[in-house]
Amino acid sequence: MRKRLRWLVAAAAAVVAAGTVLPGTAVAESNGGVRVMPLGDSITEGTQVPGGYRIGLWQRVTAGGYQVDFVGSQSNGPATLGDHDHEGHPGWRIDQLDANIVSWLRATTPHTVLLHIGTNDVLQNYDVARAPARLSGLIDHITATAPDAEVFVAQIIPIANAGQDATARTFNAAIPGIVQSNQNAGKHVHLVDMHSAITTTDLVDGVHPTAAGYDKMAATWFTALKAVPGSIGTPGQSAARQIVGAQSGRCADVPGSANGTAVQLQDCAGATWTPTGKQLTAFGSKCLDASGQGTADGTPVIIWDCGGQANQQWTVNADGTITGVQSGRCLDATGQGTASGTKLILWTCNGQANQKWALRAAS
Known part of the structure; x- marks a missing residue:
């Protein structure tokens, strides 16, 4: 078992050192809900069970009537996971997350952060005596960059190797004090006892949970989130959003529900x-649509019966643009118009204000 674990850690470290992005680039599957960043290593990514605890957490959140938007630069998981974005990096230690956290937070502006990190510090025997100090520094960078965010800090799950688990327990024992210190300073930091959520019998390879183990993690996260008002919004809150133009202050609208009706300000x-x-x-069943499956500049944006085609798929980006999956072009107010009736079209993304939008809860 030790040999296998050393091989897994070494392989993951080699991939990270080579600069390969694991496991895939995020696809910004925004549903306009509370932005939640799952943050950590392979246990967040879902090694052995792609999607990991995020599958069960997504299912619990949506079944509970909450609206959330998982965010991060990575993406993976099955269709049963409605939003695949995350910030889980296999093989990574605390210091490696810390080196990137500010840019990730600025790119995605999460309201809630789910942090589970430290397992690879233990597995790699990486200056484990100072691991709590590194964790504290990481939390400081999170709270300084996103001071209004709710930060949930997990004590890491068990490790099958008894010696390594003893080290993990020592690391975990320092976390309540770190969290309390942050709370005393008025920061929105919360402790999650994840180590007690599962046992070593819930591990498939001595490190990563089975599907059942990941689901136990999901239940623990969900309980913690529900205990902090606003961390995942309000149950039953409508998912309906207005698409508001940054330049015009007007909304993307349609005067009727017939197929082919132009979308306009x-x-x-x-x-x-x-x-x-x-x-x-x-209107329940009409999709924002690039007319005629067009991809060229000037293609009209209309509504049409939802069919799942790529010209009806859109990416809501962190920079405020909305891009067509098929065309790669931006949703654009024609001629930088701001008046009522200005038609919306596809146009090459250029960073101008007539291509910037905000999804706002409908009043």
């Missing part, structure tokens, strides 16, 4: 849009 009192996967739907 109007005062924000009309149609709302419900993010469903990568589709934006209005």
Whole structure:
């Protein structure tokens, strides 16, 4: 078992050193909900069970009527995981997350952070005596960059090797004090006892949970989140959103529900849009659509019966743009127009304000 664990750690470290992005680039599956960043190593990524605890957490959150948007630069997991974005990096230690955390937070602006990190510090025997200090420094960088964020810090799950688990327990014992110190300073930091959530019988390879083990982690995260008001929003809150132009202050609207109706700017009192996967739907079954599956500059944006085609799929980006999956072009107010009736089209992304939008909860 030790030989296998050493091989897994070495392989993951080699990939990280080579600069390979694991396991895939995020696809920004925003549903307009509370932005939650799952942050950590392979246990967050879901090694052995792609998606890991995020599958069960997503299912619990949505079944509970909450609206959340998982965020991060990575993406993986099955179809049963409705939002695949995360910040889980196999083989990474605390210091490696810390080296990147500020840029990740600035790119995704999460309201809630789920932090489970330290396992690889133990497995790699990487200056474990100072691991709590490194964790404290990482939390400091998170709270300084996102001072209003709710930060949930987990004590790491068990490790099958008894010696390594003893080291993990020593590391875990320091975490309540770190969390309390942050709370005393008025920071939104919360302790999650993840070590007690599962046992070594829930591990598939001595390090990573089985599907059942990951689901136990999901239940523990969900209980912790529900205990902090606002960390995942309000249950039953509508998913409907207005798409508001940054330049015009007006909303993407349609004057009727017929197929082919042009999407245009109007005062924000009309149609709302419900993010469903990568589709934006209005009137229950009509999708935001690039007319005729067009991909060229100037292609009209309309509504049409939802069919799942790529011209009806959109990416809501952290920079405020909304891009067509098929075309790669931006949702654009024609001619930088701001008046009511200005038609929306596809256009090459250029960073101008008429291509910037905000998804705002419908009033």
